[in-house]
Each structure stands twice: as C-alpha cells, then as structure tokens.
Amino acid sequence: MSEIQCPRCGSEDVYFSKKKKLYVCEDCEHQFILEKKEKARKIFFSYAHDENEWLVTQIRQDLEKQGYDIWIDRSEIKSGDNWRQSIMDGLLQCSGAVFFLSRQSVRPSGVCLDELHIALTVRHGNIRTVLLEDEDQVIPPSSVSSIQWLDMSRWKQKKTSGPEGWDSWYGQKISELERIIEKSDFASFTGEIDQIHSILGVQTLDAKEQLLISRPFTGRKWLEERLEQWRRNPDSSRIFLLYGRPGMGKSSFAANQLHYNPHVICGFFCEWDKESQKNPQYIIRSLAFKICTRLPDYRRLLLSRMKARNRDSMELLSASELFEQLLVQPLSELIDGGRDRQIIILDGLDEASAEDQNELAEILVENAAKLPRWIGLLITSRPEGSIKRAFQRYEPFECSPANRKNQEDIRTYLELQLGEELSQYPDRESILRNILKNCEGNFLYASMFVEAVRQKNVDVGNISSYPKGLDAIHFQNFKRKFRSSGSYKTPRRILEVLAASDSMPVDLLCRTAEVDFYDFLEFREKMGSILVKTKEKVGIRQEEC
Numbered sequence: 001m002s003e004i005q006c007p008r009c010g011s012e013d014v015y016f017s018k019k020k021k022l023y024v025c026e027d028c029e030h031q032f033i034l035e036k037k038e039k040a041r042k043i044f045f046s047y048a049h050d051e052n053e054w055l056v057t058q059i060r061q062d063l064e065k066q067g068y069d070i071w072i073d074r075s076e077i078k079s080g081d082n083w084r085q086s087i088m089d090g091l092l093q094c095s096g097a098v099f100f101l102s103r104q105s106v107r108p109s110g111v112c113l114d115e116l117h118i119a120l121t122v123r124h125g126n127i128r129t130v131l132l133e134d135e136d137q138v139i140p141p142s143s144v145s146s147i148q149w150l151d152m153s154r155w156k157q158k159k160t161s162g163p164e165g166w167d168s169w170y171g172q173k174i175s176e177l178e179r180i181i182e183k184s185d186f187a188s189f190t191g192e193i194d195q196i197h198s199i200l201g202v203q204t205l206d207a208k209e210q211l212l213i214s215r216p217f218t219g220r221k222w223l224e225e226r227l228e229q230w231r232r233n234p235d236s237s238r239i240f241l242l243y244g245r246p247g248m249g250k251s252s253f254a255a256n257q258l259h260y261n262p263h264v265i266c267g268f269f270c271e272w273d274k275e276s277q278k279n280p281q282y283i284i285r286s287l288a289f290k291i292c293t294r295l296p297d298y299r300r301l302l303l304s305r306m307k308a309r310n311r312d313s314m315e316l317l318s319a320s321e322l323f324e325q326l327l328v329q330p331l332s333e334l335i336d337g338g339r340d341r342q343i344i345i346l347d348g349l350d351e352a353s354a355e356d357q358n359e360l361a362e363i364l365v366e367n368a369a370k371l372p373r374w375i376g377l378l379i380t381s382r383p384e385g386s387i388k389r390a391f392q393r394y395e396p397f398e399c400s401p402a403n404r405k406n407q408e409d410i411r412t413y414l415e416l417q418l419g420e421e422l423s424q425y426p427d428r429e430s431i432l433r434n435i436l437k438n439c440e441g442n443f444l445y446a447s448m449f450v451e452a453v454r455q456k457n458v459d460v461g462n463i464s465s466y467p468k469g470l471d472a473i474h475f476q477n478f479k480r481k482f483r484s485s486g487s488y489k490t491p492r493r494i495l496e497v498l499a500a501s502d503s504m505p506v507d508l509l510c511r512t513a514e515v516d517f518y519d520f521l522e523f524r525e526k527m528g529s530i531l532v533k534t535k536e537k538v539g540i541r542q543e544e545c
Contacts, residue, residue: 004175006030015171016062019163024171034066042069043181044090044097046115048104052132055155056100059130062174068181087115096181101149102132106140108262113141116259128180135296141259150177192303193293199306200314202286208269208277212255215447218416219409220253224261226397231263231341231376238368238376240343241391243383244399247444248406250380254347257378264378266290267345270352278352280319280360287344288326295334302330320363328370339374349381361390401441410439410446417450421460434463490519 004014006025013026022033043063047056060070071090091097099105105112116127129149131138140149150173158169223242230240244250251269258267268286271277292299314322352360368377381387383398399406414435415422422428439445449467452458459465493513497504510517 004034004178007032014175015168016174017167018058018062018170019167021065041067041181042071042094044094045070045072045100046097046105046112047072047100047132048102048112050102050104052100052102052155055132055152058170059174059177063178066178096128098128098130098177098181100130100132101138101140103137105132106138106262108260113260116141128177130177139262139294141262150180192299196289196292196299196303196306200285200289202282202289203276206269206277208251208271209255209258209267212251212269213259215252215255216413216417217252217256218413219405220249220256222405223253223397223399224257227257227343227378231343234373236376237394238371239364239391239394240376240378241394241396242378242380242399243396244380245382245401245442247442248399248401249409249443250399251347252443254345254378254380257343258345261343263340264343264345265294267347270346270348270350272348272351272353278354280352280363281315281317281322283346283352283360284319284322284326284363285314291327291331291344297334298330301333302326305330319359320367323363323367324370328367331375332370332372334372336372336374341374341376343376343378345378345380347380349379350384350387353384353386356386358386358390361387365390365393403441406441407436410441410443411436413443413446414450418453418460421453425461431460431463434466438466438468490515491523494520494523 004023005012006014006023006028008030009025009028011025011027014023015026016022017024017031020031022031024031045056045060047053060072064070071094099112099116107113129140131149131151131153132155134153135151152173155170158166227240230236242250242253254267254269257264266287268283268290269277270283276282288302292302317325346360346364349358349361349364352358364377364379379391383396411432414432418435422431425431435446435449439449449458452467453460458467490513494509494515497509497513504512506517506520509515510520515523
C-alpha cells in the first residue's frame with residue numbers, strides 16, 4: 001500500500017484517515033502521525049478551477065501537513081504579474097510537478113496545457129498526473145499520455161459512500177501519491193499502461209520529442225489549417241505527407257501538434273543516429289504503446305491479446321506482421337461509433353532509411369488503407385529518393401522557403417525572440433529585413449541567428465557582420481573553434497571522410513583520414529555537439545528540422 005511503516009509493528013499496510021487526520025495501521029490498529037520533513041519539498045500543482053477543485057485543495061492541505069510546500073497559481077500569482085513568467089519561476093523552484101487531469105484542464109485553449117508545455121521544458125520527465133474524471137471523458141495531450149496517472153476519477157462516488165469507505169480509499173491514494181513524488185527519478189503508478197509498457201519493451205519518453213516541445217514555436221497556422229482540412233475531409237487520403245528541406249521546421253510543427261492538437265493520439269520522432277529510433281519493429285511497438293495511452297478500448301483489447309504472448313515471441317515477428325497484429329487488427333475491431341478522424345504522427349521518416357531503402361515507408365504505403373477510416377497518418381520527411389519512391393501515389397504538401405506565409409512566420413518569430421535587441425535601434429525595420437533576407441526562408445537559420453545574438457557572437461546593429469545563410473553560420477562557428485588557418489587541416493580531412501560516409505568506426509576513420517588518434521580526440525572535443533558518437537561509430541549530427 002505505501003512505504004510508510006507503522007512505528008509499533010513495522011507493517012507497511014498503513015492508510016491515512018482523513019477524518020482523524022492521522023495514519024492507521026491495518027495490522028495492529030496503531031494510530032500515529034508523521035513528523036514534518038526537515039526541509040520542505042516544493043511541488044507544482046496544475047489544475048482547472050472546476051468541480052474537482054475541492055479534492056485538489058484537500059490533497060494540497062494533506063501534503064502540506066506532511067511537510068510539502070505546494071505551489072499553486074491562486075496563491076502564488078499576484079495581480080499584475082506576468083503569469084507565464086510566474087509559472088516558469090514556480091517550476092524552476094519546484095522539484096516536480098503534479099497535473100490534475102479533467103475535461104476542463106485538458107481543453108485545447110486552456111491555460112493548463114500551457115502550464116504543462118512549460119513544465120515539459122523545465123521539469124522534463126519529472127511530472128506526475130492524477131486523473132480526476134472518467135478516462136473516457138478526459139483526453140490528455142499526447143506529449144504526456146504515456147505517463148501513467150493515479151486514478152482518482154471515482155472520488156465523488158467514494159465521498160458519498162460514507163466516512164469509513166472514503167477514509168480508507170483516500171488514505172491509500174494520498175499515500176501512493178506521496179510515495180511517487182518522493183522518488184528522485186521518474187516512476188509510474190501501477191496500472192494497465194505499465195503492463196503494456198512491460199510487454200512491448202519501449203521507452204515512455206523520447207529525448208527528441210521533449211527537445212522539440214521545449215523549443216519556442218511561432219506561426220504555422222496556415223499549415224495547421226491545411227492539416228485540419230485534410231482531417232475533416234472523409235474523401236481525403238489516409239496519409240498527409242509533409243515534405244520540407246532541412247531547417248524548414250517540420251519536426252517543430254509535428255511536436256506542436258502532438259501537444260496542442262486534441263485529435264493527435266500519438267507521435268514518433270525518428271532519429272538516424274539511434275538504431276532503435278529508426279528500427280521499424282521498435283517504431284511500430286512504440287506506436288502501439290502510445291495509442292494505448294490515449295484509447296482505453298484499444299488498450300484493453302490489445303492487453304487481453306498480449307497477455308498470452310511474451311516479448312520474445314514478438315521479436316520473431318517481421319515489421320509487417322507487427323503492424324498487422326498490433327495496429328491494423330485491434331484498431332479495426334474497435335466500435336466505430338462515428339469517431340472523428342484521429343492522427344498518428346511519424347516525423348522524420350527519411351531518417352529511418354538504410355542504404356536508400358525505407359522498410360517502414362513501404363509498410364505504411366501497403367497497410368495505410370487497412371486501418372479504420374477514422375485513423376490518419378501525418379508523415380513528415382525530406383523529399384529523398386526512398387521516400388519519394390514509396391509515396392509516389394500520394395500528392396505531398398511541400399513547405400517551401402519561398403512561401404509568403406513561411407516568410408511571415410519567420411518574421412514573427414524574429415520579432416518575438418529579438419524584440420528587446422531590435423528596440424534599441426531606430427532602423428529596426430531595415431535590420432529585420434536584412435535578417436530575413438539572410439534567412440532565405442529557413443527557420444533553422446533564424447533560430448541559430450537568435451542563439452548567436454544571445455551568445456553575443458553576432459551584433460544585431462552591424463548588418464555587415466551577419467552570416468549569409470546556413471553555410472555562413474556554420475563557417476562562423478568553425479572559425480571560433482579553429483582560430484588559426486593551420487588548425488583546419490586535420491578537421492578538413494576528417495570531415496571530408498565523414499561527408500562521404502555519414503558515419504564509420506573511429507579506427508577506420510583515423511586510418512582513412514591519415515589522422516593520429518589523439519589528434520582525432522582533440523578534434524572531437526572542439527566539435528562538441530556537431531559530432532555524434534554511437535557505440536562504435538562517429539558521424540556528423542543532422543540538424544533538427
């Protein structure tokens with residue numbers, strides 16, 4: 001039940017009596033209170049001000065009696081405060097965050113989603129969730145749906161059942177919540193999601209997904225409207241294919257949709273330098289797990305089937321067989337009931353290619369039509385050979401640098417991110433036009449330019465110093481790392497080899513480039529995050545789009 005032990009008999013079968021305001025041992029019936037913690041642990045509470053507020057207040061009061069310091073908006077944000085900054089400050093001060101899930105708190109335009117977005121940036125995976133209403137009525141954002149909640153959705157029925165039943169139930173729940181928030185690392189509450197996770201053997205949180213969600217995002221309303229038109233059109237294809245060159249913001253758009261679009265049920269972000277993140281079998285298992293966290297009827301159907309199957313047996317299935325058994329069959333057996341089309345996101349599909357072949361793309365093309373009519377796929381990719389061949393029957397939507405709306409989005413982004421710096425110059429508009437010209441319609445350049453300004457590597461007021469395009473930004477970065485002309489020789493030989501091979505074993509790289517191993521280590525140190533090292537190989541990092 002809990003990790004709290006009875007001081008008399010040592011039993012862990014202990015519950016908190018709300019009526020008596022103390023703990024009760026079920027074995028020896030000893031009643032006791034816990035001493036307050038020497039140092040209060042600060043916990044961020046996010047919740048909607050709805051009919052569930054009474055329960056949230058009770059939980060807050062009981063945790064505070066146990067020595068916790070609870071941060072909530074009503075008590076911490078004062079009149080006139082910048083609420084976003086206040087929330088950010090509160091999360092920075094807290095050791096973790098608890099989000100109370102209700103219909104009101106997860107509504108698309110609600111402040112709680114913004115709080116959750118900020119929490120993902122500041123607290124990363126150190127987030128707990130508590131379900132306050134029936135799972136069928138609450139749709140948490142896909143960005144946190146894989147975090148198993150503490151189910152308190154029946155609290156109203158328990159409250160009306162009488163003091164004895166309420167005290168026992170509530171005591172167990174509050175003990176479980178306290179046990180979880182005491183852990184320094186992420187831990188899940190027990191439940192069906194944990195069982196699915198154990199069988200499928202996938203990660204619950206993806207680093208790339210978290211990184212993308214944490215980045216500032218601006219604009220793309222026109223692209224969002226185009227996606228919504230496709231979603232609502234019953235005659236549209238099952239796949240919305242979004243093409244874009246490096247730096248166009250495809251992945252950032254996908255991550256924003258994952259968090260804020262209520263019709264997105266899950267997403268997967270492929271990464272070329274991580275074997276699991278481009279392995280078709282692993283991606284399909286991950287999608288199944290993520291769908292389980294959003295669709296309870298699918299989860300229960302899949303769990304009943306999988307209990308007779310272990311992880312080893314699934315490893316023997318081909319990617320195509322896994323897609324059929326984990327996705328097509330169980331999703332097709334669910335009751336349609338006039339469901340709105342739901343979206344599954346696959347970002348950076350080109351990064352799952354191997355030797356100009358993309359097995360996952362071929363599986364998607366072959367099986368997309370077998371999925372129920374209420375499932376659609378949003379696929380983002382660079383327009384590369386293996387992807388274009390696989391999806392040749394589909395008409396892609398391409399995000400072009402020359403698109404006027406794309407240019408307007410970049411302008412808005414720069415105005416928001418560099419507003420303070422630009423306000424210092426009377427020729428602000430001229431400066432902004434020159435930055436936009438150098439961006440060449442590329443969001444990556446804009447974000448790198450903003451970072452360079454903040455690091456004081458670029459002077460906004462000196463237009464002649466602006467790097468010209470992405471190549472110039474990378475060149476300036478290299479100039480800072482390799483200051484003398486003589487120091488370019490070794491990096492040039494290494495980069496020439498890597499540019500031709502993507503990645504290779506370090507010993508082979510040194511022999512091919514005719515570089516001493518210790519010179520290579522010095523080079524790797526200077527390159528920093530630009531260079532990626534896996535277990536056996538080294539390569540150049542592909543920029544996040």
